[in-house]
Amino acid sequence: MKNASRSALISLLSEACELEHGLACSYLYAAFTLKLSVSENDLTWQEFQSLRIWAGQLYFIASQEMMHLSQAWNLLTAIGGTPYYMRPNFPQGHKYYPIGLPLKLEPFGRRALKRFTFYELPSHVSDTAFLEKEFRIKLSAIEKAFTVGKLYTEIRACFNAIPQDELFIGDKSLQVGADICHFNEIVKVTDRESANRAIDTIMEQGEGNSNDQVDCHYGLFVRLDKELDQLEQAARTRSGKFEPARPAIEDPITSFDRNMGPQGAHKIEDPYTNDVAILFDNVYSLMLRMLQYVFQSGPLPADGQRRFAEAAIQIMARALKPLGEALTLLPAGPSYPGKTAGPAFGLYRHVSLPADFNAATIMVNERFEELIAEGRKLSTHPKAPAVLLSGISKLEDIANRLMFTPKPITV
Amino acid sequence: MDKNYDVIIIGAGVAGALIADKLAKKWKVLLLEAGEKGRERVELVGSYLTATAQTLGSPYKPVPAPAKNMAPSPDGTNDYYDQPPGTENPMVFKSTYERRVGGSTWHWLGNCPRLLPSDFKSNTLYGFGKDWPITYDDLEPWYCQAEKELGVAGDHEQLNGLFGAHRSQAFPMNRxxxxxxxxxxxxxxxxxxxxxxxxxxxxxxxxxxPQARNSVPYDGRPVCTGNSSCVPICPVGAKYDGSVHVNKAVANKATLSEKSIVTRITAAKDGSITGVTFIDWDGREHSVSAKLVVLAANAIESPKLLLLSGLANRSDQVGRNLMDHxxxxxxxxxxxxxxxxxxxxxxxxxxxxxxxxxxxxxxxxxxxxxxxxxxxxxxxxxxxxxxxxxxxxxxxxxxxxxxxxxxxxxxxxxEMKPLPSNRVTLSSQVDDAMIPRPKLSFNVxxxxxxxxxxxxxxxxxxxxxxxxxxxxxxxxxxxxxFLAAGHIMGTCRMGTDPNDSVVDAECRSHDHKNLFIAGSSVFPTGGTANPTLTIAAISLRMAQSIDNQLKMSQT
Missing domain, CATH: 3.30.410 (Cholesterol Oxidase; domain 2)
Structure with a gap:
């Protein structure tokens, strides 16, 4: 491979980190918008069952993308890099990645599913007429499109081109396995063989392989699209409509985003909703900082690495999920009549936790207290959906059960 | 439906479905199921949620309820079985099953441990029961295949070598x-x-x-989303059930005939099986012939049908050694x-x-x-x-x-010992199809x-x-x-001696060379493993034996 070097590989892996992370956010946004109650509009309970199944699949895919992000961190630290969690905020410029389609926060629907299908497109799939029709992309552009699969192909080539004894300079104790972080398939990367295994796992889960395009992300999105189509047709047959998603705006941003000019951004105008959205972003940021800490620290006292990992994963599932769902129930503001908001997944600073475990614990505990206090306040508002209170109580439970009492610092 | 087949399989549960799927690629297969295919999964979930009594069978009652219950499934100790009332006798047989396309795997828990090597030799090692005519090593490759077919998630490293039970392949899915x-x-x-x-x-x-529940999307079925209602029904299809292989068998051109209650397996004077007679839910009788018949109707219905047909019982073991866990x-x-x-x-x-x-x-x-x-x-x-x-x-x-x-x-x-006095016989009471109900004698x-x-x-x-x-x-x-496990075993046991077993090591009847019996009725002992994985492994092994036998009969 031409120009294979450590810095080129770190650059590619960092791009992979951004993409996996961004994809997870896109998939989560779609999942958050799915209606979860039969009382929402005219869902029949059979339609509601389908939505529950779809939500389950989307959350699973998003969790695998987070596993891919974590795996990319193992790949980075193996070669001397560091775990990287930044990514461009939404909305993204469509030329930011040579991927053909920008990542986007949009509600669940045909368009979102077609987009997701494209992100995970296997290299040999040629039926791309839907992309031409849906997104007005020319076939020749699709052929050149730099999909996630192609990015990992390039990463693999780089790993295989650089001599192992030169490349794998990272501290092996930083590698994180399933015993620390509850990702079943995560691989500790220490050499070329384990690096290839890690990349194989990511690619098979995403675009599948020549034997299987059914159970990978691509196959799942194709299936979801087909099932959605079937339910829409069934609804039309009975002269009804099937609207599985809440009417959330696309690419929301909060007032915290000072870069308020990007084309396609939708600023949340309702003050209460905006405060909830800022809370979401802050909890999200805390989760990322804690997860990054797990991957950059190695073994910590008092089983700290595993407990930080568990707290981060529990924040994702038990706090961010209800907060995200709550936002899709809240009004976006007067400029968006009939529309609800959604989480912006805004990231504004890349502030790592300090290396010292005691100091890191103090900072995390402080942040938990601040966010829980803010969450409690927002939960008392008359507009607060029940699911918001659920999310805050879960955040409090995580903080109480998993975090440490730090040693007092004497100055 | 045609009148002549290469293979008739009685029972579209996991055993019958796997065998049908494997054989239908090359042979003309008829899969007969007494029960119905039934409604879509989402409707079954709805029935369960709205049932007044949420029993194992509550999702699966036919809707609308037919005038006659032609293929009754037990949903308690005395609604179908002829045995002393459960309220008076704690030792009654308590396990139930579903007669429907896909069988009892619709409401199983999904656990898939393997038997241990010693389970195959309980007589030699511990002095009870009969040794199996096959060993763990004989079955091991088929266990691996069964785990792939059902989609079993497990921890290979942890379980490899457990009490000597080596594993030659990893699970198809992580735990x-x-x-x-x-x-x-x-x-x-x-x-x-x-x-x-x-x-x-x-x-x-x-x-x-280890469990037949998707830890990742697998075989076109979704990942488990933690509904926790596996028993009696998985709302999303992440848990395996026999309808998966019934659908595959039909896609491979097997003929599925639901609502078809076999009343008799027919034999010629020389003992060779010629076919079956069955009635549909309207009571009409049909006859179909085949070169070979597989009886896969679970460990109560299979011996019941053999006793009704007067077949395969030189050993007097048909119906005996009824076991559960x-x-x-x-x-x-x-x-x-x-x-x-x-x-x-x-x-x-x-x-x-x-x-x-x-x-x-x-x-x-x-x-x-x-x-x-x-x-x-x-x-x-x-x-x-x-x-x-x-x-x-x-x-x-x-x-x-x-x-x-x-x-x-x-x-x-x-584990319980196989006891000859624990048995299935024919009751004098009949069901709505006028077929004798099973009479059970059971004790622990x-x-x-x-x-x-x-x-x-x-x-x-x-x-x-x-x-x-x-x-x-x-x-x-x-x-x-004790409670019931739904693990009905032992009533047509395997063995090398035709005088004290019903089938040989290939699950072929000792008495009728073109009659095979599938399912846990062939287990000589039960060990402590949920039986479905072993059922699947034996069924896959049997499918190969049947394929070989049919090929040889053509030459």
């Missing part, structure tokens, strides 16, 4: 992640009493329970919250007691750690009913929550009941280590009626 309560129990086990004089000195540790629970209220009901009802177990010299004296058992609160006997609804006697309002809500999140149960499966002897006392000791140790108060423990004992 379902342990539940939160599993993690707490694993911590508690370190503080639990570990030494009993009867058992080996290996520590009690949790092992993952007597099952029970130990319950507690843990000191710390365990937050059950997130994920499948069980994800881990203790395998330490599945083998050892003690099996000469009392039964082996396997323990499952529950992720479903108070299990079958102390459900949240039961807890609520109890609390309603004294509480209401906020106090009720708090007490209910505080108890339910701390409830924990350990279940056990105990001291070999198993002695084990219950040991089990209680072990459970006490674990539950106290979880910080439960002694007064909150509910433990099985000698007088506790």
């Amino acid at each position: 379902i992640w342990p539940s939160y309560s599993d993690l707490k129990v694993a911590e508690a086990l370190q503080g639990a009493a570990q030494q009993w004089s009867d058992f080996n000195n290996e520590p009690m540790v949790l092992f993952c329970t 007597p099952q029970g629970e130990g319950l507690c209220v843990s000191r710390e919250p365990l937050f059950p009901f997130r994920g499948p009802p069980t994800t881990s177990g203790i395998d330490k007691f599945r083998d050892g010299a003690f099996r000469k004296d009392f039964c082996a058992f396997r323990m499952s750690m529950g992720n479903d609160g108070g299990g079958r006997t102390q459900s949240p609804a039961n807890v609520l009913n109890q609390l309603l006697k004294t509480d209401f309002g906020a106090s009720l809500r708090t007490k209910l929550r505080e108890k339910v999140i701390r409830q924990f149960r350990i279940s056990f499966l105990a 002897d001291d070999y198993t009941m002695k084990g219950f006392d040991r089990i209680a000791d072990v459970m006490r140790s674990i539950l106290l280590a979880l910080g439960s108060k002694p007064e909150d423990l509910v433990l099985p004992n000698h007088s506790t009626p």
Whole structure:
């Protein structure tokens, strides 16, 4: 491979980190918008069952993308890099990645599913007429499109081109396995063989392989699209409509985003909703900082690495999920009549936790207290959906059960 | 439907479905099922949710209810079985099954442990039952194939070599992640009493329970989303059920005939099987012929049909040696919250007691750690009913929550000896199709009941280590009626001697060379493994034997 070097590989892996992370956010946004109650509009309970199944699949895919992000961190630290969690905020410029389609926060629907299908497109799939029709992309552009699969192909080539004894300079104790972080398939990367295994796992889960395009992300999105189509047709047959998603705006941003000019951004105008959205972003940021800490620290006292990992994963599932769902129930503001908001997944600073475990614990505990206090306040508002209170109580439970009492610092 | 087939398979449960799928690629296969294919999964879930009595069978009652119940499935101890009333006799046979396309795997839990090597040699090693005519090593490659076909998630590293049960291939999917309560129990086990004089000195540790439940999307079916209602129905299809292979068999051009109750297997004077006679749900009789018949109708319906047909019983073993895995629970209220009901009802177990010299004296058992609160006997609804006697309002809500999140149960499966007196015969009572109902004689002897006392000791140790108060423990004992596992086995057992077994090592009838019997009715002993994986492995092995036999008959 031409120009294979450590810095080129770190650059590619960092791009992979951004993409996996961004994809997870896109998939989560779609999942958050799915209606979860039969009382929402005219869902029949059979339609509601389908939505529950779809939500389950989307959350699973998003969790695998987070596993891919974590795996990319193992790949980075193996070669001397560091775990990287930044990514461009939404909305993204469509030329930011040579991927053909920008990542986007949009509600669940045909368009979102077609987009997701494209992100995970296997290299040999040629039926791309839907992309031409849906997104007005020319076939020749699709052929050149730099999909996630192609990015990992390039990463693999780089790993295989650089001599192992030169490349794998990272501290092996930083590698994180399933015993620390509850990702079943995560691989500790220490050499070329384990690096290839890690990349194989990511690619098979995403675009599948020549034997299987059914159970990978691509196959799942194709299936979801087909099932959605079937339910829409069934609804039309009975002269009804099937609207599985809440009417959330696309690419929301909060007032915290000072870069308020990007084309396609939708600023949340309702003050209460905006405060909830800022809370979401802050909890999200805390989760990322804690997860990054797990991957950059190695073994910590008092089983700290595993407990930080568990707290981060529990924040994702038990706090961010209800907060995200709550936002899709809240009004976006007067400029968006009939529309609800959604989480912006805004990231504004890349502030790592300090290396010292005691100091890191103090900072995390402080942040938990601040966010829980803010969450409690927002939960008392008359507009607060029940699911918001659920999310805050879960955040409090995580903080109480998993975090440490730090040693007092004497100055 | 045609009149002539290469193979007729009676019963579209997991055994029949797997065999049909494998054979239909090359042979003309008819798959007959007494029950119906039924409604879509989502409708079955709706039936369960709205059922007044949420039993195992409640999702599956035909809608609308037919005028006559032509293919009744037992949903209790006396609604179909002819046996003493369950209210009067704790030893009655309690397991039930579903007669429908896909069979009882619709409501199984999904656990898929393998039998151990010693389970195949219980007579040689421990002096009871009969040795199987095949060994663990004979079946091992088929176990691997069965795990792929069903889609079993498990931990290969952990389970490889368990009591000598080597694994030549990894599971097709990584394990379902342990539940939160599993993690707490694993911590508690370190503080639990570990030494009993009867058992080996290996520590009690949790092992993952291999299960036919998708830990990732697999075979076009979704990943488990933690609905925790596996029994009686998986709302999303992440848990395997036999309809998966029925659909594959039909895609391979097998003919499926639902609502077809076989009343007789027909034989020529020389003993060769010629075909079957069946009636449909309208009562019309049909006859079909075949070169070979596979009887895969579960361990009660299969012997019933053989007895009705007067076939395969030179040994007088058809219907005998009826076995189940007597099952029970130990319950507690843990000191710390365990937050059950997130994920499948069980994800881990203790395998330490599945083998050892003690099996000469009392039964082996396997323990499952529950992720479903108070299990079958102390459900949240039961807890609520109890609390309603004294509480209401906020106090009720708090007490209910505080108890339910701390409830924990350990279940056990105990081995029982095959006893010739435990048997299926034909009742004088008939069902709506005018077919004799099965008459059951059943008892659990001291070999198993002695084990219950040991089990209680072990459970006490674990539950106290979880910080439960002694007064909150509910433990099985000698007088506790056991629960049913749904593991119906033994009634057409395998063996090398035609005088004391029904089928040979290939599951071919000793008496009729073109009659095969599939399913757990062929098990000589039950071990402590849920039987479905072994059923699947034997069925896949049998399919190859049948294929070879049919090929040879053509030359």
